[in-house]
Amino acid sequence: MTTLVGSCSCGDVKVAVRGLPLRIGICHCTDCRHESGSAFTFYAVWPASEFETTGQTREFRGRSFCPNCGSRLFSADEQEAEIKLGILSDAPTPLKPTYELWVKRRESWLAPIAGAEQFDEDRT
Numbered sequence: 001m002t003t004l005v006g007s008c009s010c011g012d013v014k015v016a017v018r019g020l021p022l023r024i025g026i027c028h029c030t031d032c033r034h035e036s037g038s039a040f041t042f043y044a045v046w047p048a049s050e051f052e053t054t055g056q057t058r059e060f061r062g063r064s065f066c067p068n069c070g071s072r073l074f075s076a077d078e079q080e081a082e083i084k085l086g087i088l089s090d091a092p093t094p095l096k097p098t099y100e101l102w103v104k105r106r107e108s109w110l111a112p113i114a115g116a117e118q119f120d121e122d123r124t
Ligand SMILES: [Zn+2]
Pocket: 008, 009, 010, 011, 012, 013, 066, 067, 068, 069, 070, 071
């Protein structure tokens, strides 16, 4: 089974996920824009049992980041772990979004991803 690994910028925090994600998305909402400092977030969700992390993190509204370098990392609870895919060691990743959220906030110069389900706001 495939394992993908990643880390924060400074390397204090490491993550690993096993197998295929449950879903892969992009979100253009204002929360994601503020959190990332960018135009959207690119993430995938794995069952919590397939997710491991080492190193100390801090959380803001359920979103974990490295307190040393500030890299945004993941949101995890007992069921699921949503990983920001920009932290993976391999770039590009082998993962392609299957849906886009909050497309009404998408920058005008970004095209919809071919084949990805489009949602005006959150997933219904
Ligand atoms: Zn760090």
